[in-house]
Amino acid sequence: MKTHLSPAIRLTLVMLVLVAVIYPLVVSGIARFAPGGGSGEKVIVNGKVVGYTLIGQKFTQDRYFNSRPSALDYNAAGSAGSNKGPSNPDYLKVAQARIDTFLVHNPGVDKAQIPAELVTASGSGLDPDLSPAAAKIQVARIARVRGISPERLNQLVDEHTKGPALGLFGPSTVNVLKINVALDALK
Template identity: 70%
Template sequence: MKKYLLTSIKLTAVLLVLLAVLYPLFLSAVGKLARGNGNGETINVNGKIVGYANIGQKFTQDKYFWSRPSAVDYNAAGSAGSNKGPTNPDYLRAVQDRIDTFLVHNPGIKKEDIPAELVTASGSGLDPDLSPAGAKIQVKRIAAARHISEDKINTLVDEQTVRPLLGMFGPAKVNVLKLNVALDEIK
């Protein structure tokens, strides 16, 4: 046993250097070459950081595209889903409330046209994206709030839509933060 223990101690020390020191240091050096220098990619407007490209933000004003509901209120100091089970009655009441709120802010929209993603919380609480349908259902409200034509905003959504990977794999999506930054730039 003693023989094994001595070997174990030495081996652990060597592997710590290899795996916990050299490996991450090498990767942080590689990270300097990536966008955002390995610190995470940020989005700047007029030289000011308005957010991280991959981290969703809370939007509640009528003139912006809203993000999905979040269990952590879009504070990326943490991250979590609601962990509500599909048949939980309290949860279903909360979803009903979100539907009602959405209908109040979006007059003229029919309930059966609301995509479920707009009334359900994401897994991370930081989902940066919407599906194209989730964005387009909000166009009418934003057009009214900004006095811009719906066509113009619809075109913007189309421009900002990211197609599935190689056009073949996965869903299409729109980054809400980038969309709202572009929205502010429309005159």
């Protein structure tokens, strides 16, 4: 028994130190090199934190680029999807209501042109990004409301489009919070 118990206790202690102390310290050290130093990238306007780039926020006014819908109303205390499949009647009603609302606020846009991300919630419910196409389809509405040329708004979208990680992984994205802060800064 002693021949098995002693190595088991030593292995347990070594693994405890490795996974409960060393690994978290290494990950925390690496995170210090990330934007925001591992605490998330804050967006600050006039000395006030207005949000974080990795957490979606609700923008529904016509003067802003609208966010992706959230199944949990952007509650950052937890993330969740609706867990309803694409053939669920309740889900289809919600998606149709979002489509109808989008079309009312964006006259001249056909239903087939609406990117799916503007009428479907993400799996986490906190997606902070849109595709460049989802941002550009909103340009005409924002230009009309704000009195800014569509060309200038398209340029703003292009300036805030982030390409795939390492040029390979994932789609191009536009952070909704960052572009709306830049939109407010336009004169």
